[in-house]
Amino acid sequence: MAYYYDFGPDSTEVSNGYTKVTAEDLYAPERGYGFTESSHVSALKRDEEALTGDFCIPFGSTFLADVADGNYIVTLTAGDAYAPTHTTLKSNGERSVLPDIHTVAGQYAREMFAVNVRGGQLKLSFGGLAPRVNVLEIVPSKEQVTLFLAGDSTVTDASEGGFPFSGWGQQLQRFFKHDVAVANHAEGGRSTKSFISEGRLDAIMKDIKEGDYLFIQFGHNDQKNDEERHTDPSTTYVEYLRKYVEAARSRQATPVLITSVHRRYFDASGKLTDTHGAYLDAVKQLAEEEGIVLIDLAAKSKLLFEAEGPDGTKSIFLWGERGEWSNYSSGVRDNTHFQERGGLRIAELVVQGIRENDLQTLIMYLR
Missing domain, CATH: 2.60.120.430 (Galactose-binding lectin)
Incomplete structure (x- = not known):
């Protein structure tokens, strides 16, 4: 209707x-x-x-x-x-x-x-x-390409009243013409494991179809120690990632693996500290072994964050002084999540990866 x-x-x-x-x-x-x-x-x-x-x-x-x-x-x-x-x-x-x-x-x-x-x-x-x-x-419309996103709080849409918090997936639609619809299923606090156990991949599977895409970025919460979320980078993390890949391929959709975007931690020399370690290597190895499209967002965000430096990245991450934002009236110092400007800049890196991987069905509909 x-x-x-x-x-x-x-x-x-x-x-x-x-x-x-x-x-x-x-x-x-x-x-x-x-x-x-x-x-x-x-x-x-x-x-x-x-x-x-x-x-x-x-x-x-x-x-x-x-x-x-x-x-x-x-x-x-x-x-x-x-x-x-x-x-x-x-x-x-x-x-x-x-x-x-x-x-x-x-x-x-x-x-x-x-x-x-x-x-x-x-x-x-x-x-x-x-x-x-x-x-x-x-x-x-049933003719559009749907770009599904599976991920955590660095990808998700902000809840109402969450301004200026923004996941990069929240900003992605603005880069596409009306021929591509972004379906952002990412949810804060989820890992590859808990996303599936809560039925969120099943929800994607109800709608994904031939010609669609599934972008997959996890890792932040796979590192957590609780049983509901933790995965091991050399074993269970890869096993769960394979489930997303197999799910997309079973519908003739294209899976795209994305390495975890970095957190804002710098050493004394101004170089970014890698807090994801083996989880990044696991994604890249799986992509190579299975011939899966890879967007190395870890590498891209490292270049961006080091170029901006410890002070410049405060305008990317969710940093604000007391009274600067009504939703964080006491101030905020968040080195994991993004404000709108940051979500937009990370989304630009994802679009850059789309171009580099020659994903023509998406490229032709970029604004």
């Missing part, structure tokens, strides 16, 4: 096949769509054009739409007949999909992006200096 929303004042006409959304339309389950709050949302009519002549101004607001799980192509029309606009958009909470949409007065941008919905609801969070939403079209 497709969903078509025309935003603007209640007094304006609605185009055939579209549902009118006003600034006062708060989300309710019986309605199935609406804004999470309306105190910062307003609506205006500029002219008589059916779809572009009116709009809502969703300043710092989130629009919800109840939709079936699956992949969608979402088309946003944004613009204003009288004024320049600047709109940013995140999907499913904090996932950046359209970072900067600029229009001049009288211009209308029509931007398309992909989204993978799980949990029966699409969340679109608007920002920007002068945001506008004229039209939203949400159309299901």
Whole structure:
């Protein structure tokens, strides 16, 4: 089922096949769509054009739409007949999909992006200096390539209210056109072992199909000592990694192994300290033995972090002073997880790896 929303004042006409959304339309389950709050949302009519002549101004607001799980192509029309606009958009909470949409007065941008919905609801969070939403079209698609991610907190999407925390997988969708949908199944605290025992690989297997990709990055929590997560790099770690590879191949999808992104630990000379050791070697050896595509994110992040140095990497990792971020009001010193800027920079390294490995089905759809 497709969903078509025309935003603007209640007094304006609605185009055939579209549902009118006003600034006062708060989300309710019986309605199935609406804004999470309306105190910062307003609506205006500029002219008589059916779809572009009116709009809502969703300043710092989130629009919800109840939709079936699956992949969608979402088309946003944004613009204003009288004024320049600047709109940013995140999907499913904090996932950046359209970072900067600029229009001049009288211009209308029509931007398309992909989204993978799980949990029966699409969340679109608007920002920007002068945001506008004229039209939203949400159309299901079975033709897209789906890029599945299995991993831990360095890969995962932030929870609502987690800003500025960001896994690199959270930033990956913005690099792709609407032909590729990123399905980020990564979850904080998981290892190759616990991810499987909790049924998360099974959830991927329900949807993955021929032509899709499964990117696999673990290691941070495989090092932990508890029985639920620990694996040995020379034995069980490799055995569990093979399960992901075999699962993808059983559906004619392409597995991609990714070495663990480094933590922020430097020695006295400014060189990065490797905290993953044999786990990195195990991934590389398995990739070579089985002919699996490898993105050596450990090597790439080492070059990046050493170039930035101990001080520069604070703007990559989740470091902040007291009062700098409302969600970490007492300050934070985290040498494992990333802030948004860092998640984006690591995602850029993953995209670099996609290009280097000549993954043409993905490369052709990069923005």
